[in-house]
Amino acid sequence: MSTIKLIAESGGTKTEWCVLSGKKKKKLYTQGISPYQMTTDDIHKMLQLELQPKLKKEKITEIYYYGTGCNSPQNEKNVRTALQQTFPTAKKIKVENDIMSAAKGLCGNDKGMVVNLGTGSFCCYYNGKKISKNSPGIGYILGDEGSGAYLGRKVIQHFLYNTFDEELMAKFNAKYATDRTEILNHVYRMPLANRYIASYTLFLSENRGHYMIENIIEDSLNEFFYTHLYKYRESWLYPIHFTGGVAFAFKDVIKALCTTYELQLGRILKNPMTGLIEYHS
Numbered sequence: 001m002s003t004i005k006l007i008a009e010s011g012g013t014k015t016e017w018c019v020l021s022g023k024k025k026k027k028l029y030t031q032g033i034s035p036y037q038m039t040t041d042d043i044h045k046m047l048q049l050e051l052q053p054k055l056k057k058e059k060i061t062e063i064y065y066y067g068t069g070c071n072s073p074q075n076e077k078n079v080r081t082a083l084q085q086t087f088p089t090a091k092k093i094k095v096e097n098d099i100m101s102a103a104k105g106l107c108g109n110d111k112g113m114v115v116n117l118g119t120g121s122f123c124c125y126y127n128g129k130k131i132s133k134n135s136p137g138i139g140y141i142l143g144d145e146g147s148g149a150y151l152g153r154k155v156i157q158h159f160l161y162n163t164f165d166e167e168l169m170a171k172f173n174a175k176y177a178t179d180r181t182e183i184l185n186h187v188y189r190m191p192l193a194n195r196y197i198a199s200y201t202l203f204l205s206e207n208r209g210h211y212m213i214e215n216i217i218e219d220s221l222n223e224f225f226y227t228h229l230y231k232y233r234e235s236w237l238y239p240i241h242f243t244g245g246v247a248f249a250f251k252d253v254i255k256a257l258c259t260t261y262e263l264q265l266g267r268i269l270k271n272p273m274t275g276l277i278e279y280h281s
Contacts, residue, residue: 010067035075043082066101105272106241118244146224148198239266
């Protein structure tokens, strides 16, 4: 039987899959897998419904799964069991957390600093084999500097405090048609408030060039550099690689900050899958 690898990079809302067969590769997508909310049976049924029909007759022999929540041994076991049930032909199944997907996708087998700036944020030092230094995040309410939630919060603050000038207030009202009551209800009473807040980062992307927008972006990313990267000795010894939607959208600001801090900039990828395909090929 020829080797057919299945790679997964999973978050809470979406999972990106890639089938590697020789030089051929095929990308597929399903809903996200949250092992804290989904049982083994839930994951198995979802894979049967959303993934298996897209694979046709391909016999998967190896699986490399990277996902949120898989730093917990019980969650890792639940995901592994669901994969085994779904793909009985797979002789090798490796399940690791999403931090490792960023590390391997960005660094491969090399040493480097790994930064994820998405809805949330984190950074760590990868020694080419494992994460040897990692600063645990404290969530979007207390931390997540430089993340979508952090940037989106700044946008909401500028709107609710009437800090935006007339031009930006008009653009904000035209785009969102919302008000104080609705925003506060979403933030304090609705589930997944971090994603709701992070969605306002798009307003920054769409209004680049305005000095208030540029100040929000630069100040927020600078806060991440100062609060996190500055505390790692390795930041001055190895390349710093970035992934995530925020990092990719504002890569020009990241490049400028790396120059300012005299740090060696590595890769900036929207997501780690491109690097994971290289790593496992």
